Amino acid sequence: MNNVKVAVEKVVKSFGSLTAADNIDLDIMEGEFLTLLGASGCGKTTLMRMIAGFETVTSGRILIDGKDVTHLSPRDRNLGMVFQQYSLFPHMTIAENIGYGLRARRLPEAEIRNRVREMLELIQLPHLAESKPPQLSGGQQQRVALARALAGRPSVLMLDEPLGALDQKLREQLQEELRRIHRETGSTFLFVTHDQEEALSLSDRIAVMRGGKISQLASPEELYLRPANDYVADFIGQVTFIDGIWQRSTGHVTTAYGQRLKAEIELADGPVRLAVRPENVRLAEADAPNSVNGTLVEMVHQTGTTTYQVELPNGLMVKARQLGLREARLQPGTPIGLHFDTCKLAFAQI
Structure with missing residues (x-):
């Protein structure tokens, strides 16, 4: 070509x-x-x-x-x-x-x-x-x-x-x-x-x-x-936007709800927007290290995967997608933790 x-x-x-x-x-x-x-x-x-x-x-x-x-x-x-x-x-x-x-x-x-x-x-x-x-x-x-x-x-x-x-x-x-x-x-x-x-x-x-x-x-x-x-980011697949402050010297983004996410991005220090895909969010126990607590709102089973919708304390809805059927122990209203795979996040300067 x-x-x-x-x-x-x-x-x-x-x-x-x-x-x-x-x-x-x-x-x-x-x-x-x-x-x-x-x-x-x-x-x-x-x-x-x-x-x-x-x-x-x-x-x-x-x-x-x-x-x-x-x-x-x-x-x-x-x-x-x-x-x-x-x-x-x-x-x-x-x-x-x-x-x-x-x-x-x-x-x-x-x-x-x-x-x-x-x-x-x-x-x-x-x-x-x-x-x-x-x-x-x-x-x-x-x-x-x-x-x-x-x-x-x-x-x-x-x-x-x-x-x-x-x-x-x-x-x-x-x-x-x-x-x-x-x-x-x-x-x-x-x-x-x-x-x-x-x-x-x-x-x-x-x-x-x-x-x-x-x-x-x-x-x-x-x-x-x-x-x-x-x-x-929003048009191509599902995504959740999370705003935060990027600091190159520490290699972290401090999110609006206080979590510090490790990142490798080429942007100047300052406000950034993280575009998080559901497959880059993993379920964790509530209060687990390097995770943020939320409440399970909904579970949707699709071919071979289950998508979990979780509400964070600030009202933000985040989707996490995992292989297999939904876990029986999880029901709407269950406290749950979310862990972000920062290596696969997409970033854009605000």
Whole structure:
């Protein structure tokens, strides 16, 4: 991934008084799986549509493979698109659906057959070549839509919430398929989603968007462990914010409730905010060393884990997540201690 495949330079998009994209700079590298992540209305879909040519740019420019495409039509940008709706032709076979765009481009019939065969093998559905879309499951239809988009060998494959209409188990299966197909094709993928877990699972890098701007662009690991600000920390997974005073000479943060937490951070002395993940908080006995006392409020069992919500004396709610079923001895109202794994805390200067 050494070459810039897509360059977005100082792009602005305004709808009257509303600015949907605010002076955005973004490079998408060749062969990269990059995700635009954010809540509804953050500008992620508008940015994708501008790259695709479905929305005009108010100012700035967009380059694909080094070529300025800012004012080119979508068909002249050599991009593939996959949407939440499969948009397959129900009267055509799967093979005919995959080859439809190739025939529209008047490629030789032999080449079309070869590419269709290649795509059917890629999505592992060669046995369904003569079936029609209504005979396929939702997941199979989405794989066919993906194959149809890839058949034209686009410079970039753009995926706009493609898994949003599927149930959770099927979404997880299709995520595995997307990872495999991206790995096997080496194509450049631009993915749009509001689902944090999906973005973390699939992406090489993630651009977290808010209010038409990119709040942070980084790898999933960096976003999760070193968020640039409160918004990113809160948007990527669960988090509890704890304020305190950082003193470099002692290597401790003194929290608002008096606990001193050992830390290794590169910040100037002064107020800091600790973004604490539930998996970095461990349950302890009340009054245990280097822990803070609280009261157990709630326990929620999820697949393979239990999340404990504990209220501290100052009213702050902290979540702790542990493997396994909830401990039978623990009930709401039980006094309990919390120990913070300071080595894994994410920090941001206030």
